[in-house]
Amino acid sequence: NAGVTQTPKFQVLKTGQSMTLQCAQDMNHNSMYWYRQDPGMGLRLIYYSASEGTTDKGEVPNGYNVSRLNKREFSLRLESAAPSQTSVYFCASSLPTETDTQYFGPGTRLTVL
């Protein structure tokens, strides 16, 4: 039982390049999330998916797109990376309960030059 897995662990991009961050969970959770974490800013929600086939914007969605490929997988795409997107990205999943307790992946550290 791996929980939430993310690939890659580290990535360096040049401004304007594109890339997709992958996330998968094996806990049979319905809801999945993408956060970014920056010093002094805490975790900020980029996008979330309450169930397979649905996605919604979070607090900071600009510059990102997501795909909920199936119940297990939720990917985050940067179409044209900018230095402001340098951050640590976390994927999380949760059961569809009111408490929304989150289970996080190990994170992807992204640097955009």
Add this chain to the structure above:
Amino acid sequence: SQKIEQNSEALNIQEGKTATLTCNYTNYSPAYLQWYRQDPGRGPVFLLLIRENEKEKRKERLKVTFDTTLKQSLFHITASQPADSATYLCAVSGGYQKVTFGTGTKLQVIP
């Protein structure tokens, strides 16, 4: 706007003492308050959840209180150990609104 505030300064305490971390929230009436632990280079890990109708919750050496009048939660680690050194995040949730996290407080337990 909704705001979750945690002490941004690191908290240094002596091993064996009780560490107390504070989480204050404004413009929000959460049904649940959660605490997570985050180690360097890793994702946050869920520790405890307390409901708005609960005053206190305990789990081993951890204790959480929730004061909806003061809009504050306190997180206590008793008999602290160097292995407790980490950043602790509080988060509010409720009514199927998305979880909102604080910025975290870094705890350093000195041997």
